Amino acid sequence: MSTPRRASEMANRRPSVLDSPSSRRQSGRSSRRPSIDPSRLIPIDKAIATTGSDFNVVFIGAGNIMFGSDEGPWNHSFRLEHKLGPRLKVVALIDPAVERATAVLQKKCETFVRSAYENTRVFRTLEDFVKNMSRKDIPRAVIVGSPPMFRGTTQPGRDIELQIMKFFPGVALFVEKPAATGPVHEIEEAFSIARHIKETNTICSVGYMLRYLRAVQMMKQIIDDNNLTVMATIARYACAYEAIAKPDWWDKSRSAGPIIEQGTHFCDLSRYFGGDVDISTVQAHSLEWNENAGHLSKMKVDETAIPPENRIPRVTAATWKYESGAVGSFTHLVALQGHDYSCELEVYADGYQLKLVNPYVQPVLYVRHPGSDHEEMHRFPDDDPFFSEISVLIDNIEDIEEDPETAQILCDFEDACKSYQLTWAIREASERNKKTEAQASVTTSASAA
Numbered sequence: 001m002s003t004p005r006r007a008s009e010m011a012n013r014r015p016s017v018l019d020s021p022s023s024r025r026q027s028g029r030s031s032r033r034p035s036i037d038p039s040r041l042i043p044i045d046k047a048i049a050t051t052g053s054d055f056n057v058v059f060i061g062a063g064n065i066m067f068g069s070d071e072g073p074w075n076h077s078f079r080l081e082h083k084l085g086p087r088l089k090v091v092a093l094i095d096p097a098v099e100r101a102t103a104v105l106q107k108k109c110e111t112f113v114r115s116a117y118e119n120t121r122v123f124r125t126l127e128d129f130v131k132n133m134s135r136k137d138i139p140r141a142v143i144v145g146s147p148p149m150f151r152g153t154t155q156p157g158r159d160i161e162l163q164i165m166k167f168f169p170g171v172a173l174f175v176e177k178p179a180a181t182g183p184v185h186e187i188e189e190a191f192s193i194a195r196h197i198k199e200t201n202t203i204c205s206v207g208y209m210l211r212y213l214r215a216v217q218m219m220k221q222i223i224d225d226n227n228l229t230v231m232a233t234i235a236r237y238a239c240a241y242e243a244i245a246k247p248d249w250w251d252k253s254r255s256a257g258p259i260i261e262q263g264t265h266f267c268d269l270s271r272y273f274g275g276d277v278d279i280s281t282v283q284a285h286s287l288e289w290n291e292n293a294g295h296l297s298k299m300k301v302d303e304t305a306i307p308p309e310n311r312i313p314r315v316t317a318a319t320w321k322y323e324s325g326a327v328g329s330f331t332h333l334v335a336l337q338g339h340d341y342s343c344e345l346e347v348y349a350d351g352y353q354l355k356l357v358n359p360y361v362q363p364v365l366y367v368r369h370p371g372s373d374h375e376e377m378h379r380f381p382d383d384d385p386f387f388s389e390i391s392v393l394i395d396n397i398e399d400i401e402e403d404p405e406t407a408q409i410l411c412d413f414e415d416a417c418k419s420y421q422l423t424w425a426i427r428e429a430s431e432r433n434k435k436t437e438a439q440a441s442v443t444t445s446a447s448a449a
Contacts, residue, residue, distance in 0.1 A: 035220040036392070036407040041212065043382040049085025050394065056138060060094045060126065060160060061145035062101035065176055067108075073360075076143055076174075079390040081113045088116040091137045092129045095146075098122055126160065130167045141172045141397060148261075149254075152180025152420075153189040161193050161413070165202060172203035172397045174390070175413065178264045179206070179420040181256040184428060187421055194414035205393045205409045206416035208268045212388035214380045215363040216269070219347060219354045222367065223273070228349035230326050233274045235266040238333040238342040245300040253310045259430075260423040263316070263332040266345060267426070268411070268419035269359075270330060273347045274322040277422050284318035284430035298337050318426040330426070 057080065059066055068075030080088055095101040101122045108117040123129040129137075142164050144151060151160045158180075164173060179190045197204050210216060223230065239262060248254040255261040271277060287294050289303070294314040303311060317331045336342060340361070347354040351370030358364060365378040392407045399406045 034408055034410065035224065036212070036217050036388075036410070038214040038217040038221060040407065041214045041217060041383070041385075041388045044079070044082050044384045044387040045382070047082055047387065047391065050083065050087065050398070052087060052398070054089045055084050055087045055394075056089050056091045056140050058092045058094065058126075058129070058139040058142045059090055059145065060142065061147075062093055062095040062097065062104050063145065063147075065145035066143070067104045073384075074386060076145060076386070076390065077108070079384075079387045080143070080394075081116060082387065083391050083394050086115055088113075090117055090120045091139060092133070093120055093122050094124070094126050094129060095122070096124045098124060126163050126167065139168060139171055141174060141393070142168065144173065144175045146176075148176070148178050148181040151175065152178075152193065153182055153186050154192060155189070158182070159193075162196065165196065165200060169200065170202065172205075172393065173197070173413075174205050174207070174393055175416075176207045177268070177416060177419075178260060178423065179413065179416045181260060184424045187417070187424060190417045190420060191414070194412075194417050197413045203393070203396055203409070204413050205389060205396075206411045206413055207389065208265060208272075208411040208416065208419070209385040209389050210265050210269050210359055211272055211410040212385035212392070213356075213359055213363055214383050215356055215359065215365040215378065216272070218365060218378065219273070219356065222352065222354065223347075223349065226349075226352070228352060230273050230275075230322075230324070230347055230349050232326055232346075232348045233270040233328045234346040234348075235270050235328075235330040236333075236342075236344050237263055237266050237331070238336050240336040240338050240341055241296060241334045242298045242300065242337040243339050247301045247305070250299075250301050250303060250312055251306045251310050252312055253307075255312075257312050257427055258334060259316050259318075259332055259426050260420070263330065263426075264419060264423050266330055266332075266343065267422045268416070269345055270328050271415075271419055271422065272410075274324070274326050274328050276323045276418065277328065277425075278321045278323050279421060279425050281321040282318060282422070282425040282429050283320070283433075284316055284426045285433050286313035286317075286430040287315035288313050288434060296334070313430065316426065316430050318429065320422075320425075 059077070064072070065074050066076050068078060093101045093105060105117050105120055105122065108114070121129070123132070144160055146160060150158050153159055154162060161173065161175065164171065180186065222228070239258070249261065289311045290308070296314065312334065314334045315331065319327065319329045322328060343359060345356045345359070353368040355366040356363060357366065363380045363383060366375040367378065368375045392409055395406045396409055
């Protein structure tokens with residue numbers, strides 16, 4: 001039996017993971033390109049599992065993000081199984097819903113990946129695991145897929161990143177996006193966690209998987225190879241609301257709203273091309289649920305059960321300036337029916353238009369070059385950015401020799417916090433404008449009377 005202090009001491013004695021090589025790997029990563037040669041991002045079925053000794057992993061969260069569902073392509077366990085092969089050993093699954101966690105493990109043990117899960121133990125909390133672990137259970141990576149309201153802060157019970165770094169200093173982190181979904185005044189707490197991760201040279205990747213699309217990396221390659229300066233980014237995200245049956249998603253007090261919970265991917269992708277945003281320039285307007293154009297005819301949830309002030313907007317349209325001087329815009333719509341979403345991102349530079357269409361399912365990239373009105377079309381069949389982000393994380397963890405060909409992690413915690421900050425700025429700007437419009441309407445009505 002190990003106490004938390006003992007576990008920390010044991011972790012500190014793992015020289016291959018935690019001692020001076022950590023800082024060397026950190027410096028090596030910082031010198032690498034913030035992009036990846038698209039040709040190095042191979043389909044999951046072409047990947048060859050890494051070789052070596054057992055690779056211990058702890059999973060935090062037993063939900064859809066970790067084990068998959070019919071609602072989307074996410075499934076971190078599946079990607080780790082393909083990257084590590086028989087080396088993968090999931091030593092613990094942390095989730096207060098013990099019955100659900102036990103059930104998903106049982107299903108895994110009925111498949112060909114049984115060796116990864118046959119000795120996995122379920123715990124309600126990370127501290128419970130630490131108290132009951134042995135030296136052979138020390139993880140090399142912790143995968144955090146718990147709901148965002150339980151992470152990204154310094155408050156007990158919502159500080160999983162700090163808890164991991166306390167119990168397992170130097171062990172790598174993979175954290176799902178967004179960084180958090182708490183009140184806006186807690187954003188600084190997320191940045192303080194980012195600083196701690198950086199100061200301790202902890203390898204950390206955040207799950208903004210769209211950065212790892214081959215189409216996105218081709219866009220980066222075109223910009224880099226031609227020494228271009230981005231002038232503008234234009235993003236649009238129209239979700240198929242008929243397929244969203246989770247009441248929490250429609251409640252801003254629980255999900256933080258569609259910009260923060262869902263639009264975060266496109267805000268992050270916009271920042272990936274445009275750079276840091278001047279937050280003071282963010283402006284936004286929204287179409288609300290109670291306006292004539294905001295009526296939706298095929299909702300699967302009973303919105304009357306949600307307090308009016310917590311109901312989500314149907315459309316949010318935002319603009320901002322990047323610190324470089326470039327301009328960004330993003331429109332999020334809760335408008336489509338059926339199942340498929342409609343999403344696009346355009347990036348403009350002198351002479352160039354790069355247009356990414358349908359990035360979540362079958363990405364297509366249209367490229368217009370200087371001197372031509374023609375758009376080249378590039379398709380990327382069988383691309384799996386979820387696998388690529390996991391693959392890059394593992395390669396960075398095992399990159400003891402600082403191989404320059406090892407790709408840099410494309411989104412660290414600080415970068416994720418900046419995307420989170422932008423989404424909150426958009427929500428706040430739209431709510432300010434809505435309040436101003438309401439006050440102006442009252443004033444006009446009073447004057448008319």
